[in-house]
Amino acid sequence: MKRSLRLLLQLGLFSAGAAAAAAWVYVFFVLRDLPRVPEPLSRIIETPATEIYAASGERLLVLGGRELVPLHRISPHFLQAVIAVEDHRFWEHRGIDKLRLLKAFWVNLFRRGRLEGASTITQQLAKNLFFTFRRTFERKFREMLVALHIEARFGKSEILEAYVNQIAFGVGALGVEQAARSFFGKSASQLTLAEASLLAGLPKSPTRYNPYRHFERAKQRQRTVLRRMVATGAVTAAEAEEAFRAPLALRPRSRETPASGGYFLDWVMKELEDRYGSDVVHHAGLKVFTTLDARMQAQAEEALTAGLARLDPLLKPPPAAEGESPPRLQVALAAVEVHSGAVRALVGGRDYAESEFNRAVQNNRQPGSGFKPFVYYAAFEKAGLHPASVFVDQRVSIPIPGQPSWTPRNFSGDYEGPMILKRALAQSVNSIAAQLAQRVGTPAIIDAARRCGIKSPLAAVPSIALGTSGVSPLEMASAFATFASGGIRHEPFAIRRVEDSSGRILEERLIGGRRTIDAAIAFQVVDMMRAVIREGTGRAILQLEFRAPAAGKTGTTDDYLDAWFTGFTPTLSASVWVGYDRAAPLRDANGRGLTGGRAAAPLWAEFMKRATEDEPRREFPIPPDIRFVTVVPTTGEPPPPWGGRGMEVALRLGQAPSLIPRQEDPTVAVPPGSGP
Amino acid sequence: MAVGRLRSRVSLSGVLLAAVLAAAGVAEFRLHWVESLLGAYLASTNAERPESGLIWEQGRRTQSALSVVEQLAGDREAQQRRARNAASLGELLALLAPGQAVMLSAEHFRELYQKLPPALAHELLSPFELLRLAGEGRWSRTYLERSSDGLMIYLLEPGNHVLRQFRLSDAPLALAARRSEGVERTLEQIAAFRGRIYPAERFFAALSELGEEERRGVLPQPERLLGVAAQIVRVGLSDEALGGFVELGFEIRTPSGPRVLSLPGQDWAVWRLRARMEGRREAGGPSSPLSPADARGP
Incomplete structure (x- = not known):
């Protein structure tokens, strides 16, 4: 009995040692082509933006470029919200949240139908910067190693700053500053608790929670964020309730979003790409001055919307093809200046x-x-x-x-x-x-x-x-x-x-x-x-x-x-x-x-x-x-x-x-x- | 008894090992030493690792895109700079490859226009028309684009609307260049004079027989010839009138070889001179060219 117990213990120790050795070998195998991390980290944010302007001066579209917004110019509500919902132990861990990782492992292994992630903010940053979105074990592991590197080399504030400046919020907004401007027409420093909690919920799935298209879903996500903020002590329950009830003044889908003038911008983009190539258009920070009259464009859209509202009830819709919804009436308009062709x-x-x-x-x-x-x-x-x-x-x-x-x-x-x-x-x-x-x-x-x-x-x-x-x-x-x-x-x-x-x-x-x-x-x-x-x-x-x-x-x-x-x-x-x-x-x-x-x-x-x-x-x-x-x-x-x-x-x-x-x-x- | 039984089952080393492992585990959860060690190691080897992954790829694309734009903008600027220094339209033409273009201010174009021989300038655009455009104040810039056989010139208003556009072909500009500096050629090598080349003595003898008004007509700028240090050996007459002027080519001998300097002469006066040189009484249009023997140069 004693002999077999000892044998079992030795076998266990040997297995553990072998597993540790194999893990180290694997680490060094993966390390060979682990990507280099740029220094300073802010370098990853600063790319020149290509901007497209209307003839009337309005900026129609910003492509690609981002400008780093320092943490002190971002609403604390937003920072608290994003930490609460994405990684509440952000200030404590060294890149990996082991407790959350164990919990996620347990849930994913034993609770069928539930998938739980455990990525920390640092891991998400590593993933966004270096890796594709293909889910493999090796990618996940490499992402963890890069997160460890980032944590060892940079301070928490630097990491958080890089993260909030590069996450995608949907409608083409990358980084909290662009998001604040796109959704609320204000800078990131001016976000209220209600606005910040709505925005902090979007990166999980910018399409699914797009407040322009799925407002109720976005509100539910906002509620989750606020609950997490209460749980982490960032706000009181009363403040959270007040923020949830506060009306959200979403900026109308304006000319800065591709919804308006989107067809024109597509045409402009195609012309630019034909002339300069896609990389130059998206990465070289061009300033493109177009012929579009933003006011006239809005008038065209209003006129067509009003016209369709009149025609839709008048028309008998054609039968739908099998498995499809009935086709919707379509419309197109082009307006050209007679003496220039603009x-x-x-x-x-x-x-x-x-x-x-x-x-x-x-x-x-x-x-x-x-x-x-x-x-x-x-x-x-x-x-x-x-x-x-x-x-x-x-x-x-x-x-x-x-x-x-x-x-x-x-x-x-x-x-x-x-x-x-x-x-x-x-x-x-x-x-x-x-x-x-x-x-x-x-x-x-x-x-x-x-x-x-x-x-x-x-x-x-x-x-x-x-x-x-x-x-x-x-x-x-x-x-x-x-x-x-x-x-x-x-x-x-x-x-x-x-x-x-x-x-x-x-x-x-x-x-x-x-x-x-x-x-x-x-x-x-x-x-x-x-x-x-x-x-x-x-x-x-x-x-x-x-x-x-x-x-x-x-x-x-x-x-x-x-x-x-x-x-x-x-x-x-x-x-x-x-x-x-x-x-x-x-x-x-x-x-x-x-x-x-x-x-x-x-x-x-x-x-x-x-x-x-x-x-x-x-x-x-x-x-x-x-x-x-x-x-x-x-x-x-x-x-x-x-x-x-x-x-x-x-x-x-x-x-x-x-x-x-x-x-x-x-x-x-x-x-x-x-x-x- | 129980302790003895336990001691018989678990060795001290096993307990110690378990304690060490437990301590290491607790320390890891509290101090994150594995992550810190691994992170520090990774940070120390950062410089040796490849610049791979999305962000580096994007960086390279940005760099490449910026260098493409830098090249485009740089070329354009350099071309503009050279264009600003061009002393004549002919010089400007020589700077540009087909398809290339430059933008000049209205004032700069007026300067270049003024340097054109009057006949050519008039042929291109009436100076009165240019005065009118300048006087209206709408003409702000001029866009010149090299085509395969000359220059397309667009006079633009501030909104880039084209006020006037015209083509200036290579041939008259080459003529203008001959007039200003001369070219290293013989008269035979210039098609415009072929078959109408005369010895210089005969030309000047005939010129001296003309009246003052006719002489002024043939050579409105005699000081240009007086300024030539070398000997004039032959004279060629073009028979193509441009804006009331025909071209006279003066072949001179220089240490570096023959050179032709062109000057404009009023067509009526040149035709009279030519009639005189050819022994005809009436001045009129061009008639018979000189015999090849006469035309042969010294």
Whole structure:
């Protein structure tokens, strides 16, 4: 008995010794490639930030960079809260909390379904600085060793300072200072107990406890933090209760968070990364000055939100695909300064947090009749036609070699007979657009669209007249701006200037346009598009009391899949698209389809009203070789002396109503009807 | 009895060992000596360990990104510095590779513009237009971008809107350079004079036969030639008029070899001189070039 007990003891001692020896061997094995710890520790925090600014001066986004905030400039409430909830024995241990470690070991081993961590603040710092988030035993062990090193080399205050300056709080905020500014619009030194306890709870899971999206969850987490603070004696129960009940003035999701202007910033980031590479953009501390007008961007978002709130209840949502929720109506807007091409506002969808797909730039949706101004421009330029030329709205059939003839239908289903081209565009008559396309040929139309700024692939088919090739709202806004500027094309752009962190200029944008289309013909098309708003398919604009001089064109595609309105004042051009991401029609509860004039034009009007409210009234400049003549809309002839309804048209020198050719041959073809 | 039984089962060394282990365990929980020892060891070997892990990787990327930006900004600054010191547009052109660009103040560009030969300057942009732009006060800077065959020049207002833009091709700038300093070539090597090269004596003899106004027309700046220390051996006449002026090339002999200095002459006067040199009475446009024998240089 005695002998066996001794043997057992010796065996135990031997095993313990062997285990200790193996542990040391393992330690030295791991030590070989343990990372070097930077000194001083604060060096890890100070990286220059890339900052992106709006044209109006607001800082839109800060990328990557952090500035160390010393502990004495951080609210003590926050420091107490973070220690209480993350590592209450922080001031006592040497990097590892052995008691907590044993407890976690016990819980994880014997209580099924429960996982408990025991990482100290120092271990979390080590993990964040050196290791990936892959969970392995070896990583955990290395993390512990680095924590021991950090504790041996640096003081507790230094460690805590490094920790609170680099933890992630969500919404792009790294470090307590950025978090305090992002969530509460104040500095870390000004945080109250209520605010500090809310923030201290976020690093555990910034997405899960994001107070903007899951406020109740964030409040529950705040309660946990406050309880821990009471348990550690940092605050009394009464103070904790008062803090929990205190209202939290969360800063509205502002321009400093990617939610607002997020689509624009994505576009800017892509452009920057294409030019400089991702590392330079994220780590070199660039200062990027963009064209965005923060006020106009907010107005665009407000207008679209209000418009969607009106459209959502009106529309019958399309059926959901199996296992998915019904698709939500989407919207996009691009607004471009006419005389520079500067993009002033850009909204790529209804909610950036929900979908980052930028429909204002990347979408490729058919513009429908919104494409017709290019057709009319080509017809005026190449075929010598003008706004008073008379065409006959009638059933036409356009022969297509090797295919059945194309017979376009009008949106209304009726044909109105002879009419001048100005009226045909205002009423968005498909049969006449098809006749024009046949007269001038698709290459001339494509050429006109290209010169205006359309860059998407355009199919050389007769139906191009009715906008059957996809384009983006940004392209449309920019191409219509070429009409608005009297034929001067400005490339749309988002970045005005890029500087390095010391203010040295790396690039700056020259704002120059070139004439790509004729000024007088461009004005004729503009004048016709004014009629779209005054008496055509875009009348909703006037009904919504947008009274500034403006011109534009509605667009609706087959089966109401897309609704567009693109229009401009003499200074600002904007395009609005409304539709579903997948092919689903815009129909109301009665099955009636929503046209561009009904779905998109009100959103455009609402935005333009806000965006131009402070601008002085400006008229479109009239080129010197333009004169106005009143004609009868059905004959193109001067109205009889005894009166009658006339329509004013803009004619160039040498053009006269009496010279109007009469077009009556209907041997043309058109595709299934695009609407107004 | 019980003590004896215990003593028979547990040795003293075992008790001591257990006590030491227990003491070590308690001491570790109270004093954290294992962590401290290991931490101290790790701190002492820090310098020998690799700069690996997320933070170092990020540091390297930051350093690399900063050096890329430093290079970009440095190159741009150096180019701007050189551009500021350029004495002529030709010199500026020589500094820039295709695709490179510099920004000059409006005043600096005006200085360079004034150094252009009047005909070329007029051809580029009317001085009255430049005066108008300067007078309006909107023109603040000038952006010059080298293209494969010359310079694109943009006159900018403070918001970087382009007020005027124009192209200046290499050829007239090369001409301007010839006019200011001369080039180390013979007249035959300059295409503009090919077939219209005359001995210097014949040129000056014909010049002396002209009236004062015509002579001033042929050589508006005779002091430029008087300042030349070397002997003028041949004269070439261009037949391309630019802004009412044609180019006259004077080949001189210098110790380092032949050199051509160009000067502008008013087209009507040069054509009269040429008619006289070729024995024709009427001054008009260019007619027959000299025979190759006449054109051969000394």
